[in-house]
Amino acid sequence: MLKQLAINSNTYHGFSLEDAVKGASKAGFTHIELSAVKDHTAHVLPEMPSKQLREIKKLLQEYKMKCVGIGAHSNVMKEEGIANLLRSVDLATEFNCPYIITATGDSHHDSDVIEDERVLARNLEPVIQKCEKLNKILVLETHGNNYATGVALKKLANSLHNRVKINYDTANVIFYGKTLPYEDLEASADCVAFIHLKDKRGAFNEWDFPAIGDGDLDFHKIFGILKIADYKGPISVEIEFTPAGPANLEEVNEAVNKSYSYLSRLIE
Secondary structure (H helix, E strand, O other): OHHHEEEEHHHHOOOOHHHHHHHHHHHOOOEEEEEEOOOOOEOOOOOOOHHHHHHHHHHHHHOOOEEEEEEOOOOOOOHHHHHHHHHHHHHHHHOOOOEEEEOOOOOOOOOOOOOOHHHHHHHHHHHHHHHHHHOOEEEEEOEOOOEOOHHHHHHHHHHHOOOEEEEEEOOHHHHOOOOOHHHHHHHHHHHEEEEEEOOOOOOOOOOOEOOOOOOOOOHHHHHHHHHHOOOOOOEEEOOOEOOOOOOOHHHHHHHHHHHHHHHHHHHO
16 A cells, blocks of 8 residues: 555645655655645646646656646536636646546635535536546545535435545544544445545644644554555545644655655555
8 A cells, every 4th residue: 555655735735846746755755646726735727837737747757756636626516616627637637647636615614505416416517527538537525514524425426427436534524524534434435536644633623634643543443444445546645734834844844754654664
């Protein structure tokens, strides 16, 4: 499973993609999920000019870093969210990666209530069709106000299309779903195609996502569940710190290095 590890560039929120690639590469990561969230962590965006996209690809090649997914969080209940996802499928093609990652609502402070899943299904139809045409997988994250657990997302994904799978965030199910990830992951693992590996400290509703191994989650148990499920997809490490954020780039790099070292020992 060590080869399945990736760094989620959102870990370097507030810093450049070059900072993320250099720091993660030095820690030992060889795969990356590129954050493409406008007005949050916009390390790559569909509207970037071709020259800028070429420079990003050159940066990844220089550090022998392979892109495994485009983190394109979009509110799928809004026209602009669907338009962004459609463009992000092209971005996944540009970076030759199979996965487009989104939640169903806003990336932060998601307050929409989805009362009619038929509307959601209609909205996603053109995105799913484009994924089918270009051989991409749309993974919906355990996140936000409506689908905060793997069990809830499995039911939704199975009602949509075989191109729709789960991006299981091991800490979001606690923060948003008030659910520990163990039984929930077991119950939904057959529909999970992408993982955000995130640790969690404190109360369920406390924003505290430290380096992997520094929080309260039992990763021995989580990796045991993944092994039984024969999980083969990316395992994208995400560190979101506290609301205060990291003090500086050095603190981020230290957390990334600590996470990779911990996971290397755990997996081996």
